[in-house]
Amino acid sequence: MEEHRLSAAWAGARPSGRPAVVTGVFDLLHVGHVRYLAEVAARGLPVVVGIEDDERVRAWKGPTRPVNTAAERAEVMAALRSVAGVFVISGPPDAAGWRDYVGLLAPMEPAALAFTAGDPHTEAKRLGAEALGAEAWEFGLTEARSTSAMLEVIASRS
Template identity: 60%
Template sequence: MTDTNADDAHRPLSAHWFRTTEPPRRPVVVTGAFDVLHVGHVRFLQSIAERGLPLAVGIESDERVHAWKGPGRPINPAQERAETVAALSCVTASFVVEGPPGVADWASYAELLRPLAPAALAYTAGDRYAQAKIRGADALNAQAWELPFTPGRSTTAALGRLAHTL
């Protein structure tokens, strides 16, 4: 019998593109849950797009978000999150990141993104994975862009406010 968890740990990440068969070349790439879209997401994505490069947004799969964020998350399924983000005028394309939740190191993301030849990887100030994203950008010969975080605007904060009103 095969140990599924051991096999999963060696399975690479994959991208399933939403509504496109040809991903953009040399985009700025961001990844995240983008579970409940809020103004912090919109400001972040718009500020990237204002720099004039195509923007590709990677949406973490339901399995990955659930493992990282816990019970009850994600609120919205990955395909709907990808569709919602892709509908923003500042976003060129979106894709769902599939793979075992334990595969989250910078080298795995670099391999996933290598075919895009990204110009930059973007993240918000205070991102707990900032150092990994900087290492991934270096491995891809891309820039690492740190953009401002909108204080008090996160999916977790939005869900907390909602819970208090119910």
């Protein structure tokens, strides 16, 4: 039996129906996030957002990240009109391959996995969607809008 190394803790009620799933850090909410999630929701499925926990983010992005805790990031995402549900993803930082996410997402029976153009994990997300029997939805990126870019601007003004 395959060991599942990732877990999901729902922040609030789990929505019904087969969702479109989006995963990420979502550290500082910006217009790129809002537009992206609205585009995913416009396709008609409930949108559920998986927020990476603090330990995983620190391992990937360094000791100063995330700026906001996973609980706060989940609360902000849940407040968006386009989001039907939010869960926090926990597990060892090295559990980041498509098979790890398939094990996590399979019980949710997603109808689609959504991601942005240029996502470094695009191929993994396509493989995961195929393994889950879900569609892979790629959306355009809002140019020059990212949390890392925002943090660089803030640091340069200090």
